[in-house]
Amino acid sequence: MNPILSFIIILIGIYGICTSKHIIKSIVCFNLIQTGTILLFLNLGYSEEGHIPIIGEQIEKIVDPIPQALMITTIVIGSTITALALILSIKIFHYYGSLYWKVVFDREG
């Protein structure tokens, strides 16, 4: 609910991408950034007295449904990007025999 706390998750994810030594862990940190972004966007349309956006008697007072519709798209696209990155990591492993960034850069020469 607090936008500052969800922004901290994004910062931790960026730190993880910058410092991780293993390719798989970089991809996991990318997922952390995605979750932080979703929390930040959902917070935009949130209001304390609003209801869940379903048609009924409470239609006069609902939270904003636009960010929610956008965030479902983000989740699905994030899963496909993760699958693509994992396939590329398998290819890298079969070429270089390792998945540590340093070893891969060393063997490339």
Added chain:
Amino acid sequence: MVIIANLIQVLLIAISISIVFSKDNTRVVVFLASFSLLSACLYFLNKAPDVALAEVAIGSAIMPLFYILSISKQREFIVMSHVDDDYLKNEKNQKGKGYLLLENFTDYYKLKLYIFNDAEKAELKGIFRKSNVDLIIEKDESTNTYFLIGKQSSILMNKLAQLVENDDKTIVVKVKESETRD
């Protein structure tokens, strides 16, 4: 309600810190699944039940499956054998010459060796594209020479060629992925 939501967010931050500082990949995947489950609870408290539903299905079930599948594929060096004699024999006291060579090679790169015998002798054309094989072993019966066939793009093949430099009976062949020697 606000107190519960803030508590869950602090818990999310704790899990993400432990993800960044953990060294074991399998443990990281389990952390990620629990992270997704907790964030789905948080989406529901944010009055977005549809997003929570998608996150439970995709984030905490399908994504860890992807990760586990790809991690399990990243420890093996797969060898396909077309040889029938005891070049690749692996028993307690007597190991074949080729098996010793490959064991030496995979120990150097800390991989797990996995050899399977292809009895049908499948056609070699385009086999590196179709299946996940790293190395193919063949034998020329007339000259008693063994051919180790691998991908040209793989850097590991250079080390293998270095290992068999002094051996006349073993030849390393590098092919492009689109064409296979015959």
